[in-house]
């Protein structure tokens with residue numbers, strides 16, 4: 001949670017820039033590392049290898065399973081401000097420590113909020129959209145951020161923030177300007193989180209709070225699965241090689257993921273950091289090793305030296321919240337294992 005929040009911090013020397021891990025080329029590689037970190041943490045807690053299952057949101061049948069009482073729990077109760085009132089992550093049980101910003105999410109909810117499907121005219125992505133994404137010719141396209149051409153850039157199409165005109169700083173965190181519609185990854189965040197009757201974004205719909213909803217992991221595992229499909233068909237291309245925003249170039253480090261071996265390899269992505277539920281092809285691993293001379297996809301910590309946290313509340317407070325996050329104990333082992341086995 002702290003890593004996710006910290007990735008959204010603006011550069012103080014370039015207002016409106018920063019927030020890598022989101023809204024740019026490293027969205028998919030950074031989140032792969034983030035998923036891997038969660039799997040490792042779960043493995044530690046459970047004492048045996050754990051893998052995040054993916055949620056194929058293009059399959060309407062999946063909703064019954066994913067939002068079942070004994071798995072992720074149901075949608076929020078409209079009579080209780082869209083708080084999730086039953087299931088393992090219900091109100092009173094799954095307490096949130098990271099609550100986002102007053103300015104972007106005045107609800108600052110203590111518990112999980114899911115206003116599923118509440119945004120007018122928004123529906124879950126369909127398989128055809130995934131096919132359109134997979135047909136994109138390049139991993140990403142200049143200028144590499146929210147304004148990259150969706151017809152060319154796979155990353156941008158999957159990211160799904162349409163019509164954004166740029167980024168701005170809000171309370172020290174990067175926010176998008178002018179987004180009016182979303183695709184794929186973005187749609188799922190907005191569809192599940194939704195907007196409450198008071199007009200506040202639900203947990204998954206606010207970038208700062210999205211990992212609070214355990215659905216986040218299933219959603220990003222699926223996003224990663226789609227990315228792996230594109231990469232496998234496109235020689236694990238990663239762009240930009242250089243000249244892009246810092247933190248987003250091929251050999252920039254995937255802060256804060258550290259390597260035990262000392263390798264400086266943040267990209268290209270590879271199945272050296274597999275989502276064990278669905279794919280670890282030896283072909284992919286070999287290709288990664290060939291390109292990088294390494295079997296480790298971990299990286300040194302990366303933090304620009306001239307980047308500082310804003311002095312005022314905002315992000316510092318959010319980080320403080322994050323450090324109190326106890327997190328994993330309530331993850332339901334049996335449900336996860338069952339889901340994973342089903343998908344194999």
Ligand SMILES: [Cu+2]
Nearest residue numbers: 185189210220
């Ligand atoms: Cu996301």
